[in-house]
Amino acid sequence: MQLSTASWPEVEAYLARSRGIVIPIGSHEQHGPNGLIGTDAICPEVIAQEAGDEDGFLVGPTFNVGQAQHHLGFPGTVTLRPSTMIAALQDWIGSFTRHGFQRLYFFNGHGGNTATINAAFSEAYAPWSLRGEPAPFACALQNWWELKGVGEACRKIFPAGEGSHATPSEVSVTYYRYPAFRKDVAMSPKVAPTGLIRDAADYRRRFADGRIGSDPSQASAAAGAEIVTVAKAALIADVRRFFGENE
Ligand code: NI
Numbered sequence: 001m002q003l004s005t006a007s008w009p010e011v012e013a014y015l016a017r018s019r020g021i022v023i024p025i026g027s028h029e030q031h032g033p034n035g036l037i038g039t040d041a042i043c044p045e046v047i048a049q050e051a052g053d054e055d056g057f058l059v060g061p062t063f064n065v066g067q068a069q070h071h072l073g074f075p076g077t078v079t080l081r082p083s084t085m086i087a088a089l090q091d092w093i094g095s096f097t098r099h100g101f102q103r104l105y106f107f108n109g110h111g112g113n114t115a116t117i118n119a120a121f122s123e124a125y126a127p128w129s130l131r132g133e134p135a136p137f138a139c140a141l142q143n144w145w146e147l148k149g150v151g152e153a154c155r156k157i158f159p160a161g162e163g164s165h166a167t168p169s170e171v172s173v174t175y176y177r178y179p180a181f182r183k184d185v186a187m188s189p190k191v192a193p194t195g196l197i198r199d200a201a202d203y204r205r206r207f208a209d210g211r212i213g214s215d216p217s218q219a220s221a222a223a224g225a226e227i228v229t230v231a232k233a234a235l236i237a238d239v240r241r242f243f244g245e246n247e
Contacts, residue, residue, distance in 0.1 A: 001052055003060045011099070014058055020103035020243035021058045021096060022235075024048045025117065027066040027110035030074035032166030032192070032211040034183040034219070036174045037076045038064065040110035043170050044144050046177045047228055048107050051235040057243070063092065063106075066113040070197050073204030082116045089120035097137045103243050104139045107235070109170075117141050140242050145169070147234035150227065157223050161191045163214025165207075169227055171216040176224025184217075191215045 001014065003021075026041030036042065041064035052059040068079040080088070096104055106117055121139045128135035145151060154162060154169040162169060175182045192211035197203060 001056060001058050002049060003058060006058070011058070015100050018057065018243065019101055020105065020239070021060050021101050022048050022052060022105045022107055022239055023060040023063060023092070023096075025063040025066065025106050025108050025110075025113060027068045027113065028064060029068035029071035029077040029079070029110075030166075030210045031171065032214070032216055033185040033187055033209050034216055035166045035171045035210075036178065036181060039166075039170050039174050040066070042109075042177055043173045044107045044109040046173060047144055047231045047235055050228060051232045051239070054232065055236045055239070057239055060092075060096070063089070066110050067116050068110070068112065070112070070200055070203045071210070072200040074210055082119070085113075085116050086120045086123055089117070090123060093120075093124045093137070093139065102137045103245075104137060105239055105242055106139065106141050108141060108143045111143065111164075114141065114143065138245070142235075142238060144231055144235075147231050147238060149234055150231050153227055153230040157226060158215075158218055161213075161215025161218060163192060163212055164194070165212035165214065166192075166210060166216050167214045168216045168218040168223070171219035172221065172224035173227055174224070175219055175221040176228060179221045182219075182221070187211070187215070187217050190217070 024044035026044055028037050028041060031039040041062050045062045048059045065078050065080055066085060068077050071077040072079060093104060125135050158168045192214055194213040195206050
């Protein structure tokens with residue numbers, strides 16, 4: 001079930017049986033020469049939507065722009081400042097909790113978002129902590145590639161050249177979802193260099209085509225389908241655990 005295609009009476013009926021929602025959260029940033037700009041938003045979105053359709057939990061709109069300032073040296077990248085993202089997440093969290101959602105599961109597609117999402121959670125809990133009252137909601141953060149079994153599945157499919165940015169695994173998930181947008185691009189070197197991440201200009205100088213440590217020319221829709229199957233099952237189990245937790 002997706003919030004975007006539900007009516008308000010359907011959401012009201014859902015709240016009578018569940019107080020949990022899964023919110024995909026990602027980024028719009030360069031993903032190397034053959035990766036889609038929306039990769040980090042698309043990956044959690046497709047896994048969450050397929051899992052939600054199968055298990056019946058509600059999936060919110062994708063928070064699809066995040067912490068991507070180090071990718072701004074490449075056209076198409078969009079970023080929020082940490083302070084902007086923390087403020088926006090307060091309004092998302094406040095909107096959901098105002099209607100009675102008590103379990104907010106943020107399903108993340110971008111490693112650069114994690115520190116800011118955790119800071120946003122702290123900001124959301126702060127008024128309750130400072131008043132000495134229990135917060136009537138709990139937030140969870142889960143990166144899709146860290147779900148149980150997903151890392152192992154990705155390493156098995158791509159034993160070499162997985163890397164850490166513009167990985168063949170994440171590009172495969174987007175090709176599974178959007179096969180018409182597959183791009184065949186020659187890359188040199190075959191496996192990209194690794195190194196530190198600093199500001200946007202430094203990033204472009206170190207990683208000329210945007211990749212870090214990866215060879216996404218291996219990406220395929222078939223590999224993406226395999227990865228989504230593993231991730232979907234693991235997400236359903238983890239969401240059930242979080243929604244069912246005791247207060
Ligand atoms: Ni990515």
